[in-house]
Amino acid sequence: MIEKLADIKSKALDELSSLADFNELEVWRVRYLGKKSELTQILRGVASLSQEQRKTVGASANELRSNLEVLYSENKDALKEQAFQDVETTAKGYKDISLPGRPIPLGRLHPITQTVNEICGIFVALGFQVVEGPEVEWDYYNFEALNIPPDHPARDMWDTLWIDTESGQRPMLLRTHTSPMQIRVMEQTQPPVRVVVPGKVYRYEATDATHESMFYQLEGLAVDEYITFADLKGTLYEFAKRLFGKERRVRFRCDYFPFVEPGVEMAIDCFICGGKGCRLCSGTGWIEILGAGMVHPDVLRRVNYDPEVYTGFAFGLGLERIHMLRYGIEDIRLFYSNDLRFLRQF
Amino acid sequence: MKTPINWLREYVNITLPPHELARKLTMSGTDVGAIETIGGWENIVVGEVVAIAPHPNADRLKLATVDLGSERLTSVCGAPNVAIGQKIPFAPIGAQLLDAENGERIRLKKAKIRGVASEGMICSERELGISDHHEGIMVLPTDAPVGIHLDEYMGDSILDMDLTPNRPDLLSVIGIAREVAALTGETMTTTDTKYIEAGESIVGQASVEIHDPDLCPRYCASLITGVKIGQSPAWLEQRLLACGMRPINNVVDATNYVMLEYGQPLHAFDFDNIADRKIIVRRATNESMYTLDGVARDLSDDMLVIADGMGPIAVAGVMGGAESEVTESTTSILLESANFNAASIRRTSTRFKLRSEASLRFEKGLSPELPLPALKRATQLIAEISGGKIASGIIDIYPGNKEVDPISLTTKKVARVLGIEISYEKIVTVLESLGFQCTLIGAGELQVARPYWRTDVRLAEDLVEEIVRIIGYDELPTTLPSGALPAYIPDPFRALKMRISDILVGCGMQEVVTYSLTSIDTLQRIFPQIAPLKVANPITTEQEYLRTTLRPGLLQVLSSNEKHEENGIRLFEVDKVYFPRAGDLPEERHMLAGVLCGTRHNRSWHGESDMLDFFDAKGMLETLFEHLGLVAVFKPTDDTTLSPGSRATIMIEGENAGTLGELHPRLAEYFDISIHPIILFEIDLQILLTATTGPRQYHPIPRFPVTLRDIAVVVDAKTPAKSVQGIIEDSPLVMMVTLFDVYTGKQVSHGKKSLAFRIEYQSPSRTLTDEEVNIDQQKTLDRLSKELEATLR
């Protein structure tokens, strides 16, 4: 039995000296120290030996096992270190890292959605809420409630697509602006009101590089007891700075929209030429970006807000135009022709 | 509207350069879109033709000697209209002008024409860039001073303005001059419209009756006899041309001139063609008439006409009639200057599609005070340029004469709107510069009377605008609203749309936004049974109907992109469709739709890719639903836009939420898409919204070990895998079931398939024993065998 142990020992040491790597060491461990190894068998059989044999064989076998275990442990560390060094010195792991990665399909939001989200985000930060409204509207909300009765010359400001309805029915149309939502929001809530309304609007308009029959507007409305024109200026100035850069200047000029009084148009100083005049700003140094004004007292009265108690401001802007200005896009038709080579750029 | 600055100068002193004047006007609401310059001529001077001699070598050419004051030069001239005594624009050698042939700028060079040296050139309007006229030389007024530069004599800047519809008073030279005066601190020059009334009294010669005073608040008329119809003087024609109007004859030109100057449209009737010498202003009956443009017009009783003893002779405020038109043989003029109801004029002109210069002014609501001064000015001008005799007196019927109440304005009101105190002195100064009259009636309280031409000003807010547009918006402070935050208005659809879009973008989908309007043909390919809303005045038949489905738009985008896309295309749209409702606005239903086609992986060195298929789309939707916390069941459908065998209805909480499937080849051909297969889905967001609302519950992470078992069962090929899985999942000990292999082929008999599942057994409260798992699994196998005739493989 003792000879057998000596035999195991010499074989184990012999093999150990020729191991190439950690994997071979593991095989070695299973062979000499595993559950089914000769040595383990001997150790298990010690109990059935005679007392004397038990003593000598047991002691030798245990000694051999602990020796082999130490050897295993030493060799394991050396062989692992050897393997780590091999990673450094051999080209086994070499990859041409200039090869392209495995492509993952890339999704994007439509540029107009990105602009809607960005601008809504700015107004949300200024305390506004985002709501949406119907695109097919009654004449009442689109025009009459906004101080534009039938036969009013201001109707020429909005070329309208009308819905074919049965005779005798109230006139229905595709909203020409997002302003009808001013009325709907005020009808449904009490002041204070602070909302922005993004959405599609429609015009009876032949399309060209700067005109579309469908586009996006964003309407804004704030009504409270002490809203002033100065608040309108401040809010829109803040908006312009956040969207176009903090060094932007704004300019207001008198303009006319039947549902506001006073009415203005806001321009920002040209971010291409800095106000000196260039092609983008048609040489004026200023770029018009939105219409605004103080909510007309007749409009407030129509939704049962007392104009002696409440004042408000409203504004509206075309979102494609904003996007076009920011990216130097010259043809509005690119938005809804959805050429992927266009959409992928945003 | 175009207004020459030189014309403005007749009413107000202007010292600002044109661009600065334009800027001030623009900032205060009168948008000057462009400034046209007449002139900028180099070295062109006013000359007088003093001699004409025949050209020795050419019959059609002449040698004209021109006096330029300091020298006399001879020019070879081919114009048929050159004559001795004419004042003409003369270009000496070296001057710049436009080539009459091609309009290019050229410098006049010394030249011999048919052997005779020409020392300069008498110019046509075209060569000066004034008009296209080049049949003859341009003849200047006889009082043009010889020798001065043409620029100095007739150079001008013309302001081209886009006016807002609330300001009809600005559709006039005087109106613009008033704005300039207020903006520059100048005062208006008063002009004289006095004239000698040499004829008999108009009363007794002509009469006017107004039958419908609500449509005609005022009618003024004068009478001029013995007029000679002819061409207008050059200065008048030049001004009309500069303002974009075509000269016709001296009388018509005079009425147009005064319209441009005062903003009041006028009409001249040939008095001899007015039956009974009587003007009746009334609603039309069912009659018809020929208007000046030679078109027969059927009139209806909501239209106002000017009639004589026989019938209508003009559509009031819109267009005159052919019968009473001023012609070459006219000798007596009845001149009309009236006020008409704005809405009525707009209705009539819209009906006839006749938007004349007159109707465009009347429809904006002119002042009833305007007809009288305008009539006087026009009468004076016609008599001056046509040699007529003015009847004494004028007719002035004014049933609509009303006092206009003054407006109360307080400094407090101004501060409430603008957010800054403005002193009442400043307010008064600004308002008075615009022609308002202010009376101080208490501390900081004013009574403000508007000038007659400001028909647009009605409220204190209107006055606030007047103040701020003159002092400038830069004077106002910049603040943010300081009040309480408003009550929260939830918009759950918007929130859901944004969430869905983000998830799908994360799945590699590109969002598109397409037109809401489409053609009836495309809609009927998808939903033949639904009648969509129709646009009454569509721009094209391609955009005539409101969509009831997002599918056509997506397929059109796919079609237009497929040719230039090498890799797989994944598109989605989240937007509305419109379902008509009787007597109400349509239901605007929020939908999600998508298409996928082409290769699953972009072409790359990593190997060939399979085509995107039904299960790519289904997997993505399952991801979406899992994100939203929804469980969807896919059931077979008979949607005919999709291919049989690859089409499903998506059921969520028992409701039909939408459709998923492979596009039917018939539709692929219709939309001109050649790639195959195309997977398409369309989902109703209302169903998703209803199912996603409500709280979601957390489940503790299980602590006890999982026992794994793999089984493969053989079932009929047509048995849905979902049925097999459903039975396995039924056991309370089963935590999760994953289908990991589907096999048909030699290993199983014909018409059968093998489904392999990994089953995870787990209890939330204890460790399961092998034995109880074995018993449970056997129960499952028994059920599968009984219910689906499944056998263990």
Ligand SMILES: [Zn+2]
């Ligand atoms: Zn610029």
